[in-house]
Amino acid sequence: MVEFMGNAVMKFRVLSCVLAAALCFGGLIGCSGSSGETSLADTGSVEQSDEAAKAAEEAKRAEEEALAKAEADRKAAEEAAAKAEADRKAAEEAAAQAEAEKKAAEEEAARVEAERKAAEEAAKAEAEEKARQEAAAAEAAAEAQAQAEAQAEDTNGYTVYITETGKKYHSGGCRHVKKSKIAIDINDARAQGYEPCSVCNP
Ligand SMILES: [Zn+2]
Incomplete structure (x- = not known):
């Protein structure tokens, strides 16, 4: 200087x-x-x-x-x-968002799975209920058929004859009903303990 x-x-x-x-x-x-x-x-x-x-x-x-x-x-x-610092925060936020999205996706998957299971169980329950109803219907039908058959048997009865003192029932032409001949439906006769005559085999 x-x-x-x-x-x-x-x-x-x-x-x-x-x-x-x-x-x-x-x-x-x-x-x-x-x-x-x-x-x-x-x-x-x-x-x-x-x-x-x-x-x-x-x-x-x-x-x-x-x-x-x-x-x-x-x-x-x-x-x-x-x-x-801003970049770090942005990265953190992005990571947090990614984590949140992952969790949301997992929850959604769990929800879908739960719905699928629920639908499966509902379908199973429905199938079981249907099977139960069908079984009940079949049982009712069988019972109705049995009842109809029993009724048919009743209506398909025919007239036989008993006597005042005998324990057998007979057809109309049997010699055992020449003296006493009381008409009765075979079902009624059976119900009252009468047995078929071995001679006329009604
Ligand atoms: Zn007889």
Whole structure:
């Protein structure tokens, strides 16, 4: 810095000298060796302080720029950290969402499976109920048929004859019913304990 200042001053002195010489040559101002020296020294001093001020200003500006850059770097680092944190949170949220979706899918699958089982059980119960009803219907039909057959047997009875004292029933032409002949349905006769006659075999 000192060297730079020195160089600047020297350059200025040379420049001033050339300028002073030109002015002297032009006769615009009075020019003597001593007054020229004084003038150059004064101008150099002003210029020197100007240069120092400029350099100080330059240094201040450089310092400010360095500070601003450091601040910018710090902000950039902060922003990068914030972005990394945001990215991490986004990734976490995405993972949480994926997990939630997986759970939802599992629950849906479980629900579908439960519905399938319920439908299966309902179908099974329905089939069992149907089979039970069919069995009951078959039983009722069988009973009805038996009843109809019994009724048919009743209605298919025919007339036989008993006597006042005998324990047999006879056909109408049997010799055992010549004296006493009471008409009765064969079913009634059987129900009352009468047995078929071995002679007429009614
Ligand atoms: Zn008989």
